[in-house]
Amino acid sequence: MFRPYNRNVLIDNWLEDRALEEDIIKDYLDKKSKGELASQKALSNQITSVNLTTVNDHKVHSGDVIMLKCDGNINAPSPLLPKAYRDDCFVICNGGSAGGITTLSPSNISSFIIKSVDGSPLGSPIKFGQPFIITTLDGANFLHSDPLSYDKAARRSRLQIVDFAPVYNHECDWVATCLNPKFRLETEGADIPANEKIVILNMKTNKALAVVCDFNNKSRFEIVANTFLDSHKAEEDVNHWKIVTNLPVVPEPETTEN
Incomplete structure (x- = not known):
């Protein structure tokens, strides 16, 4: 040939x-x-620094400036690779996309405002089972999740995408539930505690907010909506979130000298 x-x-x-x-x-x-x-x-x-809301009653209120944190498990012994070597993750808004970074200081890209959507006044505690929205500081974008489809999926994990939408709709509504499934019925209607682990669900799809870690870079995260269940039918640690606020300063007791 x-x-x-x-x-x-x-x-x-x-x-x-x-x-x-x-x-x-x-x-x-x-x-x-x-x-x-x-x-x-x-x-x-x-990027500019932001002061989070200081709550004296350890509760989450409508109108609070907060951060969303998923604790890492870098020190947790585990023989499984997906559960090992993951740092803390904070949700950020980069334009219209949602991502995750490892940071300790609140800024204008990692801080948000949480508000109830049922007409509750600003400053009132948000409760388990009560729908709320999470917006950027300027109120122009809403944390949002689309139902999973062929052309709407997270780029790396191909799970349900989470982003920031400029227009509010029902897909921007979220709800919190107790971390322990055994106590969810009892805690329904109770105030959401600040700085404690909870599960955040998208009301449209009933999928839990989650972190997907890039195994090539343990500090690179993808924010998705997907419920990861363990053998006990409970959400895994990638679904455990904290609504972070400033802790009140406790005055030190005065000491009297004899």
């Missing part, structure tokens, strides 16, 4: 092209992990 080209040369060109593409991807991932991308630098220049 007549060949107008040399087979070895063609294969070498393919290998060279593939090696160049792999180098470009590695360089991109390396810059992204170090925060050296132009988009990351532009975002970092816009």
